[in-house]
Amino acid sequence: MVKINENYLLLENSYLFVEVNRRATKYMEENPDKNVIKMGIGDVTKPLVPSVINAFKDAVDEMADVNSFMGYGPEQGYDFLAEAIIKNDFNRWGIDLDLDEVFISDGAKCDAGNIQEIFALDNIIAVTDPVYPVYVDTNVMAGRSGMIKDDGMYENIVYLPCREENNFVPELPSEKVDLIYLCFPNNPTGTTLTKDQLAKFVEYAKENDALILFDAAYEAFITEDNVPHTIYEIEGAKEVAIEFRSFSKTAGFTGTRCAYTVVPKEIKIKDSEDNEQSVNLLWNRRQTTKFNGVSYPVQKAAEAVYTEEGQKEIIENIDYYLENARIIRESLSEIGLNVYGGVNSPYIWVKTPNDMESWDFFDLLLEEANIVGTPGSGFGPSGEGYLRLTAFNTLENTKEAMGRISKLSF
Amino acid sequence: MVKINENYLLLENSYLFVEVNRRATKYMEENPDKNVIKMGIGDVTKPLVPSVINAFKDAVDEMADVNSFMGYGPEQGYDFLAEAIIKNDFNRWGIDLDLDEVFISDGAKCDAGNIQEIFALDNIIAVTDPVYPVYVDTNVMAGRSGMIKDDGMYENIVYLPCREENNFVPELPSEKVDLIYLCFPNNPTGTTLTKDQLAKFVEYAKENDALILFDAAYEAFITEDNVPHTIYEIEGAKEVAIEFRSFSKTAGFTGTRCAYTVVPKEIKIKDSEDNEQSVNLLWNRRQTTKFNGVSYPVQKAAEAVYTEEGQKEIIENIDYYLENARIIRESLSEIGLNVYGGVNSPYIWVKTPNDMESWDFFDLLLEEANIVGTPGSGFGPSGEGYLRLTAFNTLENTKEAMGRISKLSF
Known part of the structure; x- marks a missing residue:
């Protein structure tokens, strides 16, 4: 049955x-x-801005011609877009990434929702509170929580309150947690962490063999100097953090659908037989098995975001x-x-x-x-x-x- | 850790x-x-054919104008496309569906891979053999199999051989199984089942409280009369079958990305407290939580497939x-x-x-x-x-x- x-x-x-x-x-x-x-x-x-519209339509035209038609693309996205992403979103902050550390997708919601699949069910997750509901709900659906309690919190999930009282800066978890979802600039509060504040979480992750799932979907709105544009501005973060990014708010792609996730190859986790496993390879396996890449014209439209x-x-x-x-x-x-x-x-x-x-x-x-x-x-x-x-x-x-x-x- | x-x-x-x-x-x-x-x-x-190209570009133009710009769409897809799907792919075979039984997505691979999430981990799955690897691999990743054996089969997965000897018509499972993946016209063998042959699987599912996951991605290639275009041509299938469809092979959308999944509201499964649960609502919850809809211009392009x-x-x-x-x-x-x-x-x-x-x-x-x-x-x-x-x-x-x-x- x-x-x-x-x-x-x-x-x-x-x-x-x-x-x-x-x-x-x-x-x-x-x-x-x-x-x-x-x-x-x-x-x-x-x-959508004119540069994006033009590139989008040019790419649709390519799909009309047998000589330029694009069938299945790489599940991880095309190199032309990954190259533009690395150059513009990371090199400018002094960070280098390999092409195979960037996974292009149809949405940061999907990636932030799917990422938990590659981790064991008995990991303890922590979220800031208030929080984008997808982080919590996808873990509940997978079986990492207990019931919801009267106070609105799920059993077995660690909540890190962000309120006026702490100036919306979450405390480090007081108990051991394994996966920490952070979103800065934050949805819903609109607040941010300084580099020093974020560095404390990176340090916690290193000391506790935890992993940070960093949602930077609102990065484009950063105006202040001391706010990190990517978690990889924090030294050592490449060993303990996955970062989610999106064209939705950056370039008005909410209805066009394109995003990406960075999984550095430095992230290694020991399995139960003490062998080091690459989280990058696990995510690659997840994406190649359950995803088939982003629409080619959409990827060309996203590439145009990075033109002058x-x-x-x-x-x-x-x-x-x-x-x-x-x-x-x-x-x-x-x-x-x-x-x-x-x-x-x-x-x-x-x-x-x-x-x-x-x-x-x-x-x-x-x-x-x-x-x-x-x-x-x-x-x-x-x-x-x-x-x-x-x-x-x-x-x-x-x-x-x-x-x-x-x-x-x- | x-x-x-x-x-x-x-x-x-x-x-x-x-x-x-x-x-x-x-x-x-x-x-x-x-x-x-x-x-x-x-x-x-x-x-891509001219009708599709034109609709695609017109929709991109809509995205350029503040008055016609489309932001977040319904996670389940737009009604205009679901209506065209129901009319053309189902009504013509005498089958009616409600709009909220059609879930538009970016790929049948994604849907066929994700569908197992809404079912318990201790269900026994059956696949025809040879088989599209996604059905097996996604269940292995979720934990529904044991190790792979020397014969190339995973423990705890039931394989239904399709070879010359049985004319590529799988036998019904001889043991009890819960979820049966069927793909007809078949990938990779290119063979099909007749209505009577498929009806036996529907009957099995009804008698054993099993569910059929029917992949009809190659439906557009059917030329013979007695081959069902949708599993819902079989009486009673709406109670025991989910169907996956795709624009990939039908309309050359492998690089454009659009597909859909039909989850009839008739499918009810009793939970451990003997309450009936709607599989349609479970899938809706999955999609609304972990997916954000298909690119608007792509959905308009797919709609154009159904014009004369x-x-x-x-x-x-x-x-x-x-x-x-x-x-x-x-x-x-x-x-x-x-x-x-x-x-x-x-x-x-x-x-x-x-x-x-x-x-x-x-x-x-x-x-x-x-x-x-x-x-x-x-x-x-x-x-x-x-x-x-x-x-x-x-x-x-x-x-x-x-x-x-x-x-x-x-």
């Missing part, structure tokens, strides 16, 4: 954005005259979003709210006034200012009492939204 | 096509004057490959070889002459006729003594290759 994977039954049923969408839709249906401004979901709004013109164009878009972030940050500060993030990130993390619960503040903003945010509690227990706003709307809508909030009294 | 998933260490190291490529490359380097014809890897060679013009164009390409298949089949038959497949499939499965081993016949064809095939033994123990040729080369090369083989004496 076929049996299901019952770990799936341990998952919380309601998905955060489904509930956000349900409440927003209900409000809009009941109030069709209201102009609701969505600042909830972290999706870009600017179209492409860089100019995407930076213009990022600056546009960062200006929105600045406006949100300053407007909310002016009316006395405590706000975080938004400097190296498109996310602004707002402390709710008067210790309101996240969903209550969500409802208040929806009903009184017609603004949709995302309740912080949806990202984990330590997100309670916060709300996330994103800078991905238009400048006009962002200003309009801030004007509305400024008229509220808390 | 972080531990790896040691199931990966159970996998065979050498990957079939890597070794094929190594031998072919070595031969070509040593014999630069020889015109080597590749009939090994199952990759298409015809470019698109259908005409792709059928022309398929007929071209089928004509190659016919030439291969008839040429090899004429010189006394036993050949199978090639009627409802782009694959021709050749019995080696004089009981040669697969790799010996591979070497002979490479060295004496400068033709690259794929050794049948690479697909599993029951593939020993066979070699796979594909019809994806040009008509000219196919004729040239057959002329060369015809001059050999075995």
